[in-house]
Amino acid sequence: MQSRLTIKDIARLSGVGKSTVSRVLNNESGVSARTRERVEAVMQQEGFSPSRSARAMRGQSDKVVAIIVTRLDSLSENLAVQTLLPSLYEQGYDPIMMESQFSPKLVEEHLGVLRRRHIDGVILFGFTGINEKILAPWQSTLVLMARDAKGFASVCYDDEGAIDILMARLYEQGHRQISFLGVPHSDVTTGFRRHQAYLAFCKSHALTPNFVLPGLAMKQGYDHVAEVLTPETTALLCATDTLALGASKYLQEQQNSALQLASVGSTPLMKFLHPEIITVDPGYAEAGRQAARQLIGQITQTRDLQQIVIPGSLQ
Amino acid sequence: MQSRLTIKDIARLSGVGKSTVSRVLNNESGVSARTRERVEAVMQQEGFSPSRSARAMRGQSDKVVAIIVTRLDSLSENLAVQTLLPSLYEQGYDPIMMESQFSPKLVEEHLGVLRRRHIDGVILFGFTGINEKILAPWQSTLVLMARDAKGFASVCYDDEGAIDILMARLYEQGHRQISFLGVPHSDVTTGFRRHQAYLAFCKSHALTPNFVLPGLAMKQGYDHVAEVLTPETTALLCATDTLALGASKYLQEQQNSALQLASVGSTPLMKFLHPEIITVDPGYAEAGRQAARQLIGQITQTRDLQQIVIPGSLQ
DNA sequence: CTGTTAGCGCGTTCAA
DNA sequence: TTGAACGCGCTAACAG
Numbered sequence: 003m004q005s006r007l008t009i010k011d012i013a014r015l016s017g018v019g020k021s022t023v024s025r026v027l028n029n030e031s032g033v034s035a036r037t038r039e040r041v042e043a044v045m046q047q048e049g050f051s052p053s054r055s056a057r058a059m060r061g062q063s064d065k066v067v068a069i070i071v072t073r074l075d076s077l078s079e080n081l082a083v084q085t086l087l088p089s090l091y092e093q094g095y096d097p098i099m100m101e102s103q104f105s106p107k108l109v110e111e112h113l114g115v116l117r118r119r120h121i122d123g124v125i126l127f128g129f130t131g132i133n134e135k136i137l138a139p140w141q142s143t144l145v146l147m148a149r150d151a152k153g154f155a156s157v158c159y160d161d162e163g164a165i166d167i168l169m170a171r172l173y174e175q176g177h178r179q180i181s182f183l184g185v186p187h188s189d190v191t192t193g194f195r196r197h198q199a200y201l202a203f204c205k206s207h208a209l210t211p212n213f214v215l216p217g218l219a220m221k222q223g224y225d226h227v228a229e230v231l232t233p234e235t236t237a238l239l240c241a242t243d244t245l246a247l248g249a250s251k252y253l254q255e256q257q258n259s260a261l262q263l264a265s266v267g268s269t270p271l272m273k274f275l276h277p278e279i280i281t282v283d284p285g286y287a288e289a290g291r292q293a294a295r296q297l298i299g300q301i302t303q304t305r306d307l308q309q310i311v312i313p314g315s316l317q
Numbered sequence: 318m319q320s321r322l323t324i325k326d327i328a329r330l331s332g333v334g335k336s337t338v339s340r341v342l343n344n345e346s347g348v349s350a351r352t353r354e355r356v357e358a359v360m361q362q363e364g365f366s367p368s369r370s371a372r373a374m375r376g377q378s379d380k381v382v383a384i385i386v387t388r389l390d391s392l393s394e395n396l397a398v399q400t401l402l403p404s405l406y407e408q409g410y411d412p413i414m415m416e417s418q419f420s421p422k423l424v425e426e427h428l429g430v431l432r433r434r435h436i437d438g439v440i441l442f443g444f445t446g447i448n449e450k451i452l453a454p455w456q457s458t459l460v461l462m463a464r465d466a467k468g469f470a471s472v473c474y475d476d477e478g479a480i481d482i483l484m485a486r487l488y489e490q491g492h493r494q495i496s497f498l499g500v501p502h503s504d505v506t507t508g509f510r511r512h513q514a515y516l517a518f519c520k521s522h523a524l525t526p527n528f529v530l531p532g533l534a535m536k537q538g539y540d541h542v543a544e545v546l547t548p549e550t551t552a553l554l555c556a557t558d559t560l561a562l563g564a565s566k567y568l569q570e571q572q573n574s575a576l577q578l579a580s581v582g583s584t585p586l587m588k589f590l591h592p593e594i595i596t597v598d599p600g601y602a603e604a605g606r607q608a609a610r611q612l613i614g615q616i617t618q619t620r621d622l623q624q625i626v627i628p629g630s631l632q
Numbered sequence: 633c634t635g636t637t638a639g640c641g642c643g644t645t646c647a648a
Numbered sequence: 649t650t651g652a653a654c655g656c657g658c659t660a661a662c663a664g
Binding site: 051055056058064074075080084097099100101115117220248270274275 | 415
């Protein structure tokens with residue numbers, strides 16, 4: 003480009019020394035108001051912006067963080083990232099994006115790239131199968147999303163709370179035969195915790211549980227929903243909106259519109275295609291905000307590792 | 318972090334001068350095989366990786382590019398980005414992501430940030446309303462996606478071709494009353510071009526056009542599809558998969574399953590929810606690859622501005 | 633072929 | 649309050 007001005011140029015143009023310009027740049031004290039003003043005017047006028055690489059070299063941080071999502075087209079992660087990005091930019095951090103595709107191996111490769119790149123921090127959307135040993139070197143500069151792990155900062159959704167809210171709502175509407183479509187326990191949060199919460203509610207309200215845990219994919223919801231439908235079933239709770247979408251498709255095909263559906267995850271697509279489904283927003287937006295805050299806090303050493311849980315809300 | 322080794326250290330450890338290390342690092346000629354091996358061994362062993370900021374300062378490029386998508390949850394853009402990212406990483410470029418939300422103002426702000434950041438290049442997913450004057454400073458380091466503009470490199474989809482393929486298919490299936498659900502002409506590619514191609518096909522095959530151009534949103538497809546349905550209509554062509562999704566929902570609600578739908582855009586979601594819809598894949602993946610190639614080519618001065626058109630393919 | 637020297641743009645002493 | 653000098657890690661120009 004042409005942006006070849008340096009602090010030296012600014013110094014010359016405003017008739018001061020380079021260090022004074024540096025001081026103004028960093029809002030350091032010890033510069034007379036008059037001088038400061040003059041320098042700032044010149045900088046403004048020349049459209050000066052300091053070289054990132056040069057500052058990075060002197061200091062340590064080049065203010066770049068990475069966001070590793072499982073999939074770019076994950077509806078829920080998108081909602082979190084959507085607030086994450088502005089939050090990071092606000093603080094002068096540039097987020098670079100990577101996709102893990104649910105592959106621990108890819109995560110490892112990505113982290114390798116990031117290490118060589120001397121990145122400042124990582125926000126990692128968790129999934130089943132990640133080896134925590136790989137994450138160990140990042141303990142102090144990593145925020146885990148949608149998952150928690152000992153010794154790591156994390157931002158999680160309130161899995162139990164979300165299920166509770168939905169079950170309570172269904173119960174309140176009079177439903178007593180509520181089936182559950184979920185995810186295997188190998189997935190601790192979306193799988194195990196949500197299922198447990200379902201079972202707990204059933205137990206405390208004397209309901210008979212009826213569930214199946216096929217997996218995360220839409221097609222799995224479609225393929226397996228029939229297994230939990232009895233003639234008495236009046237409601238179906240889905241662990242994720244993706245599963246709900248799959249189940250809905252099946253029910254539509256079966257002309258079954260009597261069943262009340264409910265699911266965790268309140269994405270725009272969901273709300274448009276199936277407004278009749280009762281949903282809980284796990285707080286994706288808030289999760290993004292918190293994650294940014296947490297990560298930057300860690301990087302700047304002003305915040306210790308926290309395990310944050312975002313409360314969900316009925317939509 | 319701990320990765321505090323510098324080329325000086327490597328030089329000392331392998332008993333050579335720093336410039337030799339530098340030469341090895343950059344694969345420059347003029348280093349004896351033996352020396353090179355020795356240095357490489359030490360680097361390997363110590364897990365050395367050069368400081369990006371330092372190299373960036375010496376050279377010019379810090380090998381960071383930006384990708385500005387309209388929305389993180391755009392299904393089509395996601396598919397392009399999904400191949401874009403690996404292509405960029407492969408060449409050692411780090412992509413930072415931004416979201417324009419279809420707001421020209423936001424694009425302008427983002428470009429401002431990027432200018433101050435001395436970014437190497439930008440991949441911008443185009444939309445209606447972007448002021449080309451704002452883009453002017455980026456002419457040589459910008460690749461426009463899904464849109465073309467004089468003096469800018471671009472990667473476009475073959476709008477006319479895609480519509481042609483779909484229309485030909487429908488025609489071949491015997492359909493003679495084909496309605497069109499599209500986007501206003503203010504959108505040059507998705508709007509104007511696709512509509513024109515529809516009209517052209519109708520004309521050349523003596524079909525009576527019947528269309529409405531509400532917009533890009535799913536809800537607009539839902540709300541306006543009824544306007545182009547006559548008792549004689551046997552097929553409906555949608556300019557985008559999003560519109561098709563909206564239209565499908567309406568048709569489902571009306572219990573109308575006789576109508577054959579077709580649309581541009583073959584996203585996984587679409588294929589799952591409505592496999593019965595005939596689709597053309599505009600070549601999102603290929604577009605991502607090409608865009609990366611084009612941008613890096615421009616940055617490294619080995620490629621001049623090109624307007625690339627990706628051919629679509631019936632799915 | 634290889635080591636030495638001189639900066640790149642900036643922050644950080646240290647005198648003035 | 650300010651400026652001059654030094655060095656960050658690296659590449660480039662110049663010796664040897």
